[in-house]
Amino acid sequence: KTQVEQSPQSLVVRQGENCVLQCNYSVTPDNHLRWFKQDTGKGLVSLTVLVHENDKTSNGRYSATLDKDAKHSTLHITATLLDDTATYICVVGDRGSALGRLHFGAGTQLIVIP
Amino acid sequence: DMKVTQMPRYLIKRMGENVLLECGQDMSHETMYWYRQDPGLGLQLIYISYDVDSNSEGDIPKGYRVSRKKREHFSLILDSAKTNQTSVYFCASSSTGVNSDYTFGSGTRLLVI
Numbered sequence: 001k002t003q004v005e006q007s008p009q010s011l012v013v014r015q016g017e018n019c020v021l022q023c024n025y026s027v028t029p030d031n032h033l034r035w036f037k038q039d040t041g042k043g044l045v046s047l048t049v050l051v052h053e054n055d056k057t058s059n060g061r062y063s064a065t066l067d068k069d070a071k072h073s074t075l076h077i078t079a080t081l082l083d084d085t086a087t088y089i090c091v092v093g094d095r096g097s098a099l100g101r102l103h104f105g106a107g108t109q110l111i112v113i114p
Numbered sequence: 115d116m117k118v119t120q121m122p123r124y125l126i127k128r129m130g131e132n133v134l135l136e137c138g139q140d141m142s143h144e145t146m147y148w149y150r151q152d153p154g155l156g157l158q159l160i161y162i163s164y165d166v167d168s169n170s171e172g173d174i175p176k177g178y179r180v181s182r183k184k185r186e187h188f189s190l191i192l193d194s195a196k197t198n199q200t201s202v203y204f205c206a207s208s209s210t211g212v213n214s215d216y217t218f219g220s221g222t223r224l225l226v227i
Binding site for chain 1: 118149156157159173206215216218219220
């Protein structure tokens with residue numbers, strides 16, 4: 001059973017618009033949550049990591065929130081650029097060490113059009 | 115420049131042939147991983163290596179084995195490849211701790227015919 005669900009599955013926005021990506025999970029324990037960006041044909045690049053209850057992070061035009069009670073995270077992208085076209089993957093870690101496992105969502109495919 | 119390098123980038127093999135996927139990292143990370151990525155699914159863990167000759171099965175180890183004789187190299191071996199092993203394979207490495215970053219390679223696209 002999939003333990004990390006992302007929505008929407010795909011999303012098309014115009015350059016300059018804002019967008020919000022959602023991640024719901026059932027992983028227990030949920031030590032931390034990461035968002036990755038995967039360009040087509042490339043590897044995953046870490047955008048941010050959230051650790052604490054009600055954590056919020058900001059990395060340039062990317063900002064993320066985590067609600068551990070609801071087991072829910074959002075990734076906000078502000079003023080999208082064409083280069084934001086990629087798949088965004090939500091990942092939940094069940095421990096804070098290498099002994100833990102990462103649980104991957106299937107990703108949201110974002111397409112930014114001119 | 116910190117990176118994980120995977121070779122080859124693309125590979126076509128016939129069913130029953132042996133396959134060797136190579137991965138190297140230049141960050142002296144202790145932990146390395148092999149994942150596969152299939153359409154519509156999240157990455158699935160095949161094997162994890164905690165250091166030289168310290169390897170553990172992941173969630174889908176069947177049909178695969180690994181080798182780590184040096185900290186910077188981690189190999190994935192498919193003995194007698196099967197068509198359902200057609201996939202994109204990613205290697206990754208990490209140092210320990212929550213705030214340490216995971217570094218992924220660019221992937222090897224394997225087609226088994």
